[in-house]
Each structure stands twice: as C-alpha cells, then as structure tokens.
Amino acid sequence: MSNENISSNFIRNIIVEDLETGKHDSIITRFPPEPNGYLHIGHAKSILLNFGLSKEFQGRTNLRFDDTNPLKEDTEYVKSIEEDVKWLGCNWNELHFASNYFETMYEKAQLLIKKGLAYVCDLSPEEMKEYRGTLTEPGKNSPYRDRSVEENLDLLERMKNGEFEDGSKVLRAKIDMSSPNLNMRDPIIYRISHSVHHNTGDKWCIYPMYDFAHPLEDAIENITHSICTLEFEDHRPLYDWVVKECEMESVPRQIEFARLNMTNTVMSKRKLKQLVDEAVVDGWDDPRMPTISGLRRRGYTPESIRNFCTAIGVAKNNSTVDSQMLDYFLREDLQPKAHAIMGVTNPIKVVITNYPEGQVEMLEMSNHPKDETMGKRMVPFSREIYIEKDDFMENPPKKYFRLFPGNEVRLRGAYFVKCTEVIKDENGEIKEIHCTYDPETKSGSGFTGRKVKGTIHWVEASTAVSCEFRLFEPLILDDEPENEGKHFLEQINPNSLEVLEGFVEPEGIKGLEPLDKVQMVRNGFFSVDNKLTTSDKLVFNRIVPLKSSFKL
Numbered sequence: 265m266s267n268e269n270i271s272s273n274f275i276r277n278i279i280v281e282d283l284e285t286g287k288h289d290s291i292i293t294r295f296p297p298e299p300n301g302y303l304h305i306g307h308a309k310s311i312l313l314n315f316g317l318s319k320e321f322q323g324r325t326n327l328r329f330d331d332t333n334p335l336k337e338d339t340e341y342v343k344s345i346e347e348d349v350k351w352l353g354c355n356w357n358e359l360h361f362a363s364n365y366f367e368t369m370y371e372k373a374q375l376l377i378k379k380g381l382a383y384v385c386d387l388s389p390e391e392m393k394e395y396r397g398t399l400t401e402p403g404k405n406s407p408y409r410d411r412s413v414e415e416n417l418d419l420l421e422r423m424k425n426g427e428f429e430d431g432s433k434v435l436r437a438k439i440d441m442s443s444p445n446l447n448m449r450d451p452i453i454y455r456i457s458h459s460v461h462h463n464t465g466d467k468w469c470i471y472p473m474y475d476f477a478h479p480l481e482d483a484i485e486n487i488t489h490s491i492c493t494l495e496f497e498d499h500r501p502l503y504d505w506v507v508k509e510c511e512m513e514s515v516p517r518q519i520e521f522a523r524l525n526m527t528n529t530v531m532s533k534r535k536l537k538q539l540v541d542e543a544v545v546d547g548w549d550d551p552r553m554p555t556i557s558g559l560r561r562r563g564y565t566p567e568s569i570r571n572f573c574t575a576i577g578v579a580k581n582n583s584t585v586d587s588q589m590l591d592y593f594l595r596e597d598l599q600p601k602a603h604a605i606m607g608v609t610n611p612i613k614v615v616i617t618n619y620p621e622g623q624v625e626m627l628e629m630s631n632h633p634k635d636e637t638m639g640k641r642m643v644p645f646s647r648e649i650y651i652e653k654d655d656f657m658e659n660p661p662k663k664y665f666r667l668f669p670g671n672e673v674r675l676r677g678a679y680f681v682k683c684t685e686v687i688k689d690e691n692g693e694i695k696e697i698h699c700t701y702d703p704e705t706k707s708g709s710g711f712t713g714r715k716v717k718g719t720i721h722w723v724e725a726s727t728a729v730s731c732e733f734r735l736f737e738p739l740i741l742d743d744e745p746e747n748e749g750k751h752f753l754e755q756i757n758p759n760s761l762e763v764l765e766g767f768v769e770p771e772g773i774k775g776l777e778p779l780d781k782v783q784m785v786r787n788g789f790f791s792v793d794n795k796l797t798t799s800d801k802l803v804f805n806r807i808v809p810l811k812s813s814f815k816l
C-alpha cells in the first residue's frame with residue numbers, strides 16, 4: 265500500500281521533475297510550526313511528509329519556528345515541538361526562528377517602499393474592511409496610498425521606534441485593490457504590537473504578517489519546496505509576489521496539500537488549547553488528546569503514526585479519515601512486539617473451594633500467543649483468584665458461555681472451574697463466587713475428557729499487584745465536529761475516561777517502565793502512564809482494545 269501512495273504523491277512528482285530538469289541540484293524542505301501550542305496528529309502528517317521527501321531525495325529539512333506573533337507564542341511550546349519532532353524519528357538539519365530574520369524583513373519592507381510597492385496606511389480596521397470590497401465588488405484605494413517614499417520610510421521607522429499606538433498604523437503592500445484575489449488587495453505586511461516576544465523580548469514593536477514573513481523565511485533558508493495546507497492556495501500569488509519584489513535570490517515554490525481531518529477529533533491548536541484552558545482535559549498530553557504528546561502518553565508508537573500517515577497519503581482534496589485507522593496501525597505494530605499478560609480491570613473474587621488451602625502452584629505460560637521466541641514466565645495459581653465482573657452472570661442470556669451458576673469454563677492456562685455458589689452481601693451485591701476445579705483438566709496435560717465453550721482470564725489473589733486502568737472513548741462525540749453549526753465544546757463525550765482499580769499478575773509486569781506496552785489478554789493494548797505511575801502504583805492507559813470491526 266505504501267508504495268502505491270508514494271508513487272501517486274503529486275508533490276514527489278514535482279520534485280522528481282525539478283531534479284531531472286536541473287532546476288534544483290538537491291531539495292530543501294522545512295516544517296514551520298508556530299510555537300503557539302502543542303503539535304497534533306495533523307502536524308505529524310506534515311512533518312513526516314517534509315522529512316520523508318528530503319530523506320528520499322537526499323535533501324535537507326529545517327525545523328523553523330514561525331514565531332512572528334508575540335502574543336500567543338511561548339518557549340514551553342518550542343520545547344514540546346522539538347521533543348515531538350524528534351520522537352517521530354525526524355532529525356532536522358538546521359533549527360531556525362523566524363524572529364531571527366526580523367532585521368532582514370524590515371530591510372525588505374524598506375525596499376518595497378523605495379520601489380513604490382508599500383505604504384503606511386492610517387485607516388482603522390473597520391475602514392479597511394470597507395475599502396477592501398468583496399468577492400463581487402472591487403475595493404477602493406486607501407487615501408494614504410499615494411504617500412511619498414520619504415514619508416513612508418519615515419513613518420515606518422517611527423512605527424518601529426514605538427511612536428505610535430497598536431493598531432493606529434500598518435504597512436501595506438501596494439498591489440491591486442481591484443484584483444479578483446482578495447489577498448492581493450494591498451495586504452497588510454507589518455503591524456504595530458507593543459508586546460514582549462519570547463525570543464526578541466521588547467526589541468521590536470512592529471511585527472511582520474504571515475503572508476509577508478513566510479515567503480521571506482523560505483527564501484532566506486533556500487527552501488526549494490514549501491509545502492503547506494490547501495487554505496493557502498489563494499495566498500500563493502502573494503507569496504510569489506513577495507519573493508519577486510523583495511528581490512530574493514532563492515525562489516521557493518509553494519505547494520499545497522490537503523490537511524488531515526479525523527473523525528471524533530478536533531484538529532486545531534486553538535481548539536485544543538481551549539480544551540486545556542477550560543480543564544476539559546488534564547493538559548496538552550492528556551491521553552485523549554490528538555496531540556503528539558497525548559498520543560505518546562496514551563501509548564501510540566512513532567511507527568504506528570508513521571504507517572498511518574503513509575497509508576492516508578497526500579492529496580489535493582480535503583477529506584476526513586476514520587480515527588480507527590490509526591488504531592489499526594497501532595495494533596499492527598504492537599501485535600508482534602508486546603508481551604501478553606493477564607490483568608483484570610474490573611475484578612470480582614472467585615474461591616475454588618476444593619483447591620488446597622495455602623497452596624500456590626506456578627503455571628508456565630508463553631509471553632506471546634504466536635511467538636515462542638518471546639519466552640515463558642511462571643504465573644501463580646491458588647484457591648483465590650480474581651476474574652472480570654463481566655465474565656460472570658447470575659442469570660445469563662442464551663449463548664452466554666462464560667461463568668454462571670452450574671456452568672464450567674476454562675481458566676486460561678490453568679484448569680476448568682465450575683460455579684457452585686454465589687455469595688452476596690447484605691445489600692444483595694455479589695461478594696464472591698464459589699467454584700470447584702477439576703485437577704484432571706490442567707492446561708497442557710492433554711486432557712480430552714470434555715470440552716467447555718468459554719475461556720476466561722484471571723489473576724491469583726494473594727500475589728496480584730493492584731493497579732489502575734484508564735480506559736478511553738473518543739473525546740468528541742460527533743463524527744465531524746468541525747462542521748458548521750455545532751460547537752465542539754457541546755460535543756464532549758461525558759464518558760471519555762473511565763478509571764478502574766484492578767490487578768495484574770506479578771511476573772508479567774516485572775521491569776515495566778513508563779510508556780512500556782503490553783497486551784492484556786482479552787482486554788487490549790496498554791501502556792504504562794508516564795505521569796501518574798509512582799513507585800507504589802502502576803497506572804495503565806488502554807491504548808486500544810485488541811479487536812475492532814474496522815477494516816482497511
């Protein structure tokens with residue numbers, strides 16, 4: 265599947281052509297996040313695309329912080345972005361901050377003024393909107409459009425020196441107020457903002473706008489292919505205009521591709537930040553978040569994310585991917601790798617009344633159902649065990665093959681047990697279940713006397729290690745929360761987190777470190793939480809259940 269996708273990747277075709285025709289000797293791509301939040305799975309698609317292309321064609325990729333908007337940016341985000349990119353297995357050639365180019369950008373703005381291609385405008389934001397026109401009507405020239413070069417240079421310098429208030433003046437490119445493309449109607453290229461920047465402090469009080477800054481950043485770094493999402497398609501003429509009129513030596517080419525959208529997922533830093541700020545989740549790395557740090561903490565692997573991104577491919581049309589597809593690739597990745605152990609997430613006690621009191625026997629079990637090379641371990645068994653509450657029913661429906669009064673089931677890797685009695689407390693709640701076992705039926709003994717239909721897992725009680733299991737459902741209920749007319753905060757799933765106290769077998773968890781993964785028999789793939797786990801208590805996040813009806 266991956267090869268097919270690579271060959272149909274239209275961006276790759278452009279690069280092949282550029283290399284064949286000699287337009288470029290080698291390629292340079294970049295990943296340019298704004299450090300105003302944590303990266304999400306959509307960014308992973310962009311990261312893997314940019315780094316993947318340069319790797320394939322022996323080129324280079326820069327990590328560039330597009331930090332031209334001081335109010336929303338923060339060093340905490342810079343750190344997290346670096347960590348996430350590395351975790352995905354991508355190593356940048358150069359690390360840059362767009363803010364380090366502020367001086368050059370300022371000089372380019374002066375150049376535009378000198379060429380009669382930029383002017384300082386005093387219109388208020390409301391007036392500017394009015395002058396801008398609409399899709400069907402041309403705009404009107406600003407009354408400040410014909411200021412002289414000298415006056416413009418002087419005003420820009422005074423803007424820079426802090427003589428004017430925020431919003432009182434802007435620098436605009438002088439292009440065409442009647443262009444059918446609204447982005448070309450004298451776009452703003454500099455604005456005043458008296459604020460402290462995470463990198464440049466209070467050195468600047470004017471900041472370049474994205475559409476002016478971004479092409480310059482790309483050109484300064486000799487980026488050959490500047491890959492961005494589709495909403496910038498209409499900005500491309502302006503991108504090309506800036507590179508040309510600022511007389512940049514290196515001419516990057518902007519190429520747009522479809523952004524990743526996923527079912528039951530919001531994919532925008534602004535919205536994810538709202539979930540954090542309003543404490544809907546417990547931080548950017550909450551295991552329910554589609555952030556890279558959230559996915560990591562939940563237990564997703566870089567391999568599963570990489571294979572997912574390869575499989576969805578690169579397209580020119582926006583579409584929404586089923587979030588279960590990522591789960592599919594997680595299972596594919598972990599199925600052969602993760603040790604299988606037994607854990608009971610929602611326990612109820614079973615007493616095997618004919619098993620000798622005080623005896624604990626050790627049963628040998630494989631660490632992986634299909635791979636003998638992963639070895640074996642010893643699992644204790646005794647008179648008292650825990651099973652899942654769900655594996656017992658007092659009054660079962662037809663076709664229920666697990667434990668119920670009078671029925672016999674197989675305890676995985678141990679013996680057949682038959683339910684003889686249900687013990688209840690004074691409130692009528694089931695306290696424990698009594699069973700008898702048949703010593704003849706020991707697993708591996710070759711017993712063929714009779715068959716049972718159900719096999720359930722269990723954990724021996726006296727040696728069981730208590731731990732916490734955190735089970736998740738999608739955070740967002742609606743399949744397409746970004747559709748119009750629905751606010752995503754009204755679509756929060758009240759059952760997205762379930763916390764259970766249960767048990768795991770002692771040998772199976774020996775040496776487990778935070779973020780280590782296991783498959784718990786019948787329950788799913790789990791990862792050790794790296795924040796809540798303490799030396800006294802293991803906390804497991806369920807990454808995904810073992811099975812799903814989802815098909816690729």
Ligand code: ATP
Pocket residue numbers: 295296297298299305306307309310491492493522523524525531532533534
């Ligand atoms: P958000 O709206 O989530 O803040 P953004 O596009 O503003 O996203 P940036 O930090 O500016 O975030 O993005 C860095 C790069 O990641 C850009 O090149 C952008 O096109 C890309 N990107 C962002 N979101 C997605 C997505 N959902 N799918 C693919 N690429 C994306």
Ligand code: MG
Pocket residue numbers: 298
């Ligand atoms: Mg952005």
